[in-house]
Amino acid sequence: xxxxxxxxxxxxxxxxxxxxxxxxxxxxxxxxxxxxxxxxxxxxxxxxxxxxxxxxxxxxxxxxxxxxxxxxxxxxxxxxxxxxxxxxxxxxxxxxxxxxxxxxxxxxx
Amino acid sequence: xxxxxxxxxxxxxxxxxxxxxxxxxxxxxxxxxxxxxxxxxxxxxxxxxxxxxxxxxxxxxxxxxxxxxxxxxxxxxxxxxxxxxxxxxxxxxxxxxxxxxxxxxxxxxxxxxxxxxxxxx
Numbered sequence: 470x471x472x473x474x475x476x477x478x479x480x481x482x483x484x485x486x487x488x489x490x491x492x493x494x495x496x497x498x499x500x501x502x503x504x505x506x507x508x509x510x511x512x513x514x515x516x517x518x519x520x521x522x523x524x525x526x527x528x529x530x531x532x533x534x535x536x537x538x539x540x541x542x543x544x545x546x547x548x549x550x551x552x553x554x555x556x557x558x559x560x561x562x563x564x565x566x567x568x569x570x571x572x573x574x575x576x577x578x
Numbered sequence: 579x580x581x582x583x584x585x586x587x588x589x590x591x592x593x594x595x596x597x598x599x600x601x602x603x604x605x606x607x608x609x610x611x612x613x614x615x616x617x618x619x620x621x622x623x624x625x626x627x628x629x630x631x632x633x634x635x636x637x638x639x640x641x642x643x644x645x646x647x648x649x650x651x652x653x654x655x656x657x658x659x660x661x662x663x664x665x666x667x668x669x670x671x672x673x674x675x676x677x678x679x680x681x682x683x684x685x686x687x688x689x690x691x692x693x694x695x696x697x698x699x
Contacts, residue, residue, distance in 0.1 A: 513674055514674075516686065519685045525687070561685065567627035
């Protein structure tokens, strides 16, 4: 069973700073099957990145995804106030069909 | 515009069976590649995928919960139903349904608002 481990668990940054979030898989993941979501308090998750590096519709270009194999990264180039949230990576395909990481919180410093 | 909405009881007793309905619009579950899945999130915790049903009635379940879950679809009503047996306090969570289309990508592109289910006597 594949496990996704996100780090750091919490990132404390100021608006305008760069955020780098990591997602490590216990087995190799085809980058086609790696996605990132953003979740704000009281809301459902929303898709940010799919295929490891493709932005979903309407997602600003300050969000970018990269990586391959077992190491994937979500980068927010310049944090805006609305970006402070929890971020989840997700893989598709290996058992279980969908797996989410444990989440990483980006909080205001 | 794709929308999904969960419905069902907000409170269930331990050992009872939970039945949740996802009612959707903006797509058809008879279209090739389309699926509807269920994900839950205990308060303050991470997302956990539960089950997914595809357009061709292929059903997939979380291995850890497979014995307790059943997912079905009613294409004519645009609904997907999830049942979970033998509910316990650890099953208290917000339950989401979500749309997936493997012809576009391998992710949940649209989510319902979620529904908090509390398990308590």
